[in-house]
Amino acid sequence: MSKKLGKLSEISEEKIRNFHEYTRLQGLKTTKQRGTILDVFFRMKGHISVEELYDIVKTVNPRIGYATVYRTLHLLVDSGQVEERRFGDGMSRYEGHSEVERHGHMICEECGQILEFFNEELETLQIKLADELEFDIHYHRHELFGSCMDKSSCAKRRKKNPKLK
Ligand SMILES: [Zn+2]
Ligand SMILES: [Zn+2]
Numbered sequence: 001m002s003k004k005l006g007k008l009s010e011i012s013e014e015k016i017r018n019f020h021e022y023t024r025l026q027g028l029k030t031t032k033q034r035g036t037i038l039d040v041f042f043r044m045k046g047h048i049s050v051e052e053l054y055d056i057v058k059t060v061n062p063r064i065g066y067a068t069v070y071r072t073l074h075l076l077v078d079s080g081q082v083e084e085r086r087f088g089d090g091m092s093r094y095e096g097h098s099e100v101e102r103h104g105h106m107i108c109e110e111c112g113q114i115l116e117f118f119n120e121e122l123e124t125l126q127i128k129l130a131d132e133l134e135f136d137i138h139y140h141r142h143e144l145f146g147s148c149m150d151k152s153s154c155a156k157r158r159k160k161n162p163k164l165k
Contacts, residue, residue, distance in 0.1 A: 005043035005056070012042035015081040015096060022079035033064050037072040047085060047093040047105075047114050087114065088145060104142025111157035113148060 008016075016038055020030060040057050041048065054069045073094055076082040082096045087107045093114075102123070103116040122142075130137050148154035 005040065006045065008039070008042055012096065016042060019076060019079045019081050022081075023075065028075075033061065033068055034072050034075075036061050036064060037069055038076070041073070041076070041082075041094070042096050047087075047095050049091050049093050053094075087143065104144065106144045106146065108148045108154060108157075109145055110147045111154045112161045113154070113157055117142075 019038065023030065023034075037053070037057055040060060041053055044053065044056065050066070050070050050073060053073065054066050057064050057069055073082070076096070077084045077094070082094050085093050085095060085105075087093065087105065088109070089112065103118045104122075106115040106117060107113070108115075126137065126140065148157075
């Protein structure tokens with residue numbers, strides 16, 4: 001297993017079990033390749049693109065193809081264990097677990113860094129605002145676009161991000 005990868009959290013282990021239950025109910029066979037992709041995905045943190053996942057998966061098992069990684073991610077989304085997000089650069093990112101529950105995102109338009117935040121007051125305030133408008137919130141999305149204040153770190157990240165020109 002690659003050194004970059006962390007341990008599986010309890011939440012991740014539960015999500016993997018839920019996923020296997022989902023594929024079983026769908027009549028899909030469990031495959032070793034899919035198991036590897038799941039294991040890598042849930043050890044990676046943050047907001048992961050298909051390309052990023054594939055880059056690590058192929059170091060673990062070079063026989064796993066891009067299409068299998070892509071299909072497995074979509075199956076994970078269908079199973080409800082993973083969320084697909086798009087942050088304006090047109091690239092889909094997948095989020096399996098986070099340290100921060102119900103969080104919002106601040107996205108740097110220059111280097112692509114994605115920060116997470118959660119604020120109880122903000123949550124309470126929007127419920128209050130919705131109440132005033134007699135509106136029932138089903139879900140919400142906080143996505144704030146801007147740029148990093150630390151320009152030198154931002155420039156370094158920008159250089160490392162091949163998606164940005
Ligand atoms: Zn997030
Ligand atoms: Zn930045």
